[in-house]
Amino acid sequence: xxxxxxxxxxxxxxxxQSWPPIGLGYxxxxxxxxxxxxxxxxxxxxxxxxxDFVRAVEKFDPQVVGYNxxxxxxxxxxxxxxxxxxxxxxxxxIFGGPxxxxxxxxxxxxxxxxxxxxxxxxxxxLPMLLKALESGVHTFGEIPGLIYREExxxxxxxxxxxxxxxxYGFPAWDLIKPQEYFQFFGIGPDTAPIFLxxxxxxxxxxxxxxxxxxxxxxxxxxxxxxxxFRLLQNEYGIKRFVLExxxxxxxxxxxxxxxxxxxxxSFKAAFAMGVGMRLDQYSEELLLEMRDAGFEKRIVLGIExxxxxxxxxxxxxxxxxxxxxxxxxxxxxxFEPNGYFIVGFPSETREEIEKTIQLALSLPIREAxxxxxxxxxxxxATDELIANGELPPDYDFSKLVQNGIAYAPKxxxxxxxxxxxxxxxxxxxxxxxxxxxxxxSFRTLKYAFCKFLAIFTKDNVIPxxxxx
Numbered sequence: 001x002x003x004x005x006x007x008x009x010x011x012x013x014x015x016x017q018s019w020p021p022i023g024l025g026y027x028x029x030x031x032x033x034x035x036x037x038x039x040x041x042x043x044x045x046x047x048x049x050x051x052d053f054v055r056a057v058e059k060f061d062p063q064v065v066g067y068n069x070x071x072x073x074x075x076x077x078x079x080x081x082x083x084x085x086x087x088x089x090x091x092x093x094i095f096g097g098p099x100x101x102x103x104x105x106x107x108x109x110x111x112x113x114x115x116x117x118x119x120x121x122x123x124x125x126l127p128m129l130l131k132a133l134e135s136g137v138h139t140f141g142e143i144p145g146l147i148y149r150e151e152x153x154x155x156x157x158x159x160x161x162x163x164x165x166x167x168y169g170f171p172a173w174d175l176i177k178p179q180e181y182f183q184f185f186g187i188g189p190d191t192a193p194i195f196l197x198x199x200x201x202x203x204x205x206x207x208x209x210x211x212x213x214x215x216x217x218x219x220x221x222x223x224x225x226x227x228x229f230r231l232l233q234n235e236y237g238i239k240r241f242v243l244e245x246x247x248x249x250x251x252x253x254x255x256x257x258x259x260x261x262x263x264x265x266s267f268k269a270a271f272a273m274g275v276g277m278r279l280d281q282y283s284e285e286l287l288l289e290m291r292d293a294g295f296e297k298r299i300v301l302g303i304e305x306x307x308x309x310x311x312x313x314x315x316x317x318x319x320x321x322x323x324x325x326x327x328x329x330x331x332x333x334x335f336e337p338n339g340y341f342i343v344g345f346p347s348e349t350r351e352e353i354e355k356t357i358q359l360a361l362s363l364p365i366r367e368a369x370x371x372x373x374x375x376x377x378x379x380x381a382t383d384e385l386i387a388n389g390e391l392p393p394d395y396d397f398s399k400l401v402q403n404g405i406a407y408a409p410k411x412x413x414x415x416x417x418x419x420x421x422x423x424x425x426x427x428x429x430x431x432x433x434x435x436x437x438x439x440x441s442f443r444t445l446k447y448a449f450c451k452f453l454a455i456f457t458k459d460n461v462i463p464x465x466x467x468x
Contacts, residue, residue, distance in 0.1 A: 006067045051083075165197075
């Protein structure tokens with residue numbers, strides 16, 4: 001069969017922030033290994049509108065189109081499917097990705113023209129589904145993670161999470177073409193994101209990582225990892241690797257061994273942490289190893305809050321003293337720690353938000369990202385909001401656009417929270433020592449300018465509907 005794997009449009013503000021679709025690359029490898037012809041279409045990079053998307057499908061003429069679906073993309077993907085249905089009504093459409101794993105009950109009966117969906121990892125079930133479709137022997141009940149229709153009912157099979165993830169092989173880098181990607185900050189022609197593990201065992205109440213990749217932390221072996229590094233260097237000229245998996249940021253022992261292996265192999269490359277590191281995993285020994293192995297100085301930390309009560313509600317297993325200690329250690333050792341902060345967490349007060357802002361101002365960090373709490377589907381925080389009536393059971397998760405504010409704690413409006421967030425950004429970045437640091441290079445100045453435009457030149461407030 002001919003299979004087209006699609007990274008759909010997301011939000012108009014994300015069009016210049018396309019990263020290589022690694023998940024689709026792994027799926028492409030599994031589909032190709034099963035004997036099918038496969039291509040990848042990244043609409044963020046290759047299509048301007050639905051017309052371009054339909055023409056790309058018509059050119060390849062697949063029997064099956066698979067989509068990596070995010071909640072924020074649901075309305076746009078619905079439009080894509082409507083346009084495609086007019087041209088190719090017999091194409092079989094299959095959904096996977098975070099939205100499906102988080103809301104498996106809200107796919108087949110909500111989005112028109114979807115034939116099947118797969119929750120959890122798709123590398124094993126997708127080839128099984130293709131075999132069933134091609135052979136006509138529809139043993140759908142045996143396919144893990146499959147969501148399908150049978151006798152007028154929608155049925156779901158338990159998700160599959162592979163224990164030995166090396167069996168998935170490498171992403172189909174020849175189809176991804178990593179050298180063609182560019183982003184203002186973080187990725188360039190010589191950069192590729194890479195995953196060393198899957199899964200996240202930590203219980204952070206605002207995060208959906210474990211819903212999508214499972215709670216069991218599964219590592220690749222170093223031989224397998226470095227084989228992929230060399231492939232990317234030799235075939236695609238990659239000189240910089242961004243470690244994007246949650247596991248790398250939560251396991252001090254693994255990262256320490258990884259750094260030592262880099263030195264043993266005399267492997268020459270730059271490494272960057274693409275995920276927020278857990279503070280309790282940092283030690284002076286690890287930072288020394290990272291420095292010697294070629295890690296970049298910039299490290300992003302999931303600090304999240306300056307309120308002990310909110311940190312406890314988030315289940316961050318952190319406290320203010322630990323935050324100050326670890327950030328000071330990184331600064332002392334020549335790294336550039338930067339902080340992720342969440343404002344507007346459920347039940348958070350104005351005073352607690354101010355504590356977060358004050359903490360950010362007091363720490364030796366150069367960047368601070370003040371992000372409004374997003375009620376992500378299937379997270380404990382969101383489930384609690386639905387249970388206590390703050391969000392309706394049929395909440396529209398497509399509202400969760402980048403830089404948007406879709407929720408504010410009781411006693412606060414989304415408009416007020418947006419004003420608080422913008423003031424926090426200005427208070428942090430308009431300090432002379434921070435402001436002048438962005439004039440050191442054109443690259444950092446351009447990054448700051450683009451972020452400013454994204455946050456301050458459009459209305460990021462999403463009107464609150466009347467749910468009564």
